[in-house]
Amino acid sequence: MLEIIPPCETDFSEGVNENMTNQKPKPIPLAMLICDTIIDDRLSAKKSLIGIFNNIGSNEMPCRHQTLYVYCVLTEGIGQYESALRCSHLESGKNVFNLTGPIKFPNPLATIEFIFDMKNIVFQEEGVYVFELFCDNQPVISRKINVTKIKSPEPRT
Numbered sequence: 001m002l003e004i005i006p007p008c009e010t011d012f013s014e015g016v017n018e019n020m021t022n023q024k025p026k027p028i029p030l031a032m033l034i035c036d037t038i039i040d041d042r043l044s045a046k047k048s049l050i051g052i053f054n055n056i057g058s059n060e061m062p063c064r065h066q067t068l069y070v071y072c073v074l075t076e077g078i079g080q081y082e083s084a085l086r087c088s089h090l091e092s093g094k095n096v097f098n099l100t101g102p103i104k105f106p107n108p109l110a111t112i113e114f115i116f117d118m119k120n121i122v123f124q125e126e127g128v129y130v131f132e133l134f135c136d137n138q139p140v141i142s143r144k145i146n147v148t149k150i151k152s153p154e155p156r157t
Contacts, residue, residue, distance in 0.1 A: 027077035027103075029141035030111065032133060038069050038115055047071070047113065054143070057150040062124045070116040072133055074140065077105035077112070081135040085116055090128040090144065096121060103135065123147045 036051030049071055056065060070085060083103045087096040097118070105112060123129060126149050132142040 024078045024081070024136065025076065026138050027074040027081065027105070027112075027135050027140055029133070030073040030075055031071065032073075032131070032141045032143045033071045034131065034143060034145060035069050035071065036067065038071060038117075040115075047115075054145050056123065056145060056147045058123075058147070059150055059152070061126060061149050062122050063147060063149075065121045065123065066119065068118045068121055070118070070131060070143075071113070072116075072141070073111060073113050074103070074105075074135075075111045076108050077103070077110075077135070078108055080104045082137075084134040084137075086132045086134070087121075087129055088132075089123075089125065090130050092125070092127075094124065096123065096129065 033049055033052050035049045035053065037049075039048040039050065041048070049069075056063065072085075081103045083101055085097075085099045087098075088094060089096070099116060103112060103114065126147055128144050128146050130142050130144050133140045
């Protein structure tokens, strides 16, 4: 015998924050790389990342890094986002820099590549530094690098 069950009349929208339904989705990160230089081929629209690294060695502290590029790729965003790229010392939380600006997705299937070209960044102390990308104040992707003081070899006698 088949029993007919009446439809559920529970309102599942109760408890759902109305702001949540109006929020844009967080973009999906595809890449974040730190390197020495980027070659942008205008004919093919391809980019070549040269000297990808996650460690910086210096003979002295503070350490000044002459040129550093951060390459990021995002997709599945909708419309415009306020973005921020922040770098800070992981242990102390001291901020090294904070760059802000808009990112616009023409459609959700678009893949957006962007490059941060930074000069003369000063790392005050040894340790791990974290580069974090935010869209509309939401963390999207991060990358860590290690900055160390290189000890000079002992002179031979």
